[in-house]
Amino acid sequence: QVQLVQSGAEVKKPGASVKVSCQASGYTFTTYSISWVRQAPGQGLEWMGWISGYNGDTNYAQKLQGRVTMTTDTSTRTAYMELRSLRSDDTAVYYCARLNQLEIGYWGQGTLVTVSS
């Protein structure tokens, strides 16, 4: 079965960077893209971007351009999301998800990133 397992919670100071990992199993990693989605406390879902598992192509949400980088390591079937210059309003649960136009979407368990001085 498809599983996405994320790294653990992080606490960061404003201005720092955070890198969250997402290890996939149960399917051919290079066949699908991985999206990253975040959810601030009590808020809705915000799409951050996606990365192709096949060739590493990316498409980032305009709002985060210049602050976010998504990468993959196909040898370990792992996707990474790095967010730089953290601010307090980046405090959120960050999810990786395998979202596809036609197929069932699968989500990781989420990673809480807290930005606080």
Add this chain to the structure above:
Amino acid sequence: SYELAQPLSVSVALGQTARITCGGNNIGTHNVHWFQQKPGQAPVVVIYRDRNRPSGIPERFSGSNSGNTATLTISRAQAGDEADYFCQVWDSNTVVFGGGTKLTVL
């Protein structure tokens, strides 16, 4: 950019039918997915590609999509259906979410 509009909240009496709408320009031309999210948990798909139900999701959950509105229908609502529900589409190579609807079962 493409936008999806959902009501903030919907209430339904126990055992009755709840309908949650997702509005978007010509949304009927998009494949709509619906996710259920309970507090402290990751979203889980309940309907994919407009009207398809994954294994393990009760038949009480159904979906439709036409014109400018997609609808998630929950029949014979149970207390365990109380959750936030999000619609989602792909548009111009980006993922778009509705703002989410809180379903309360009375």
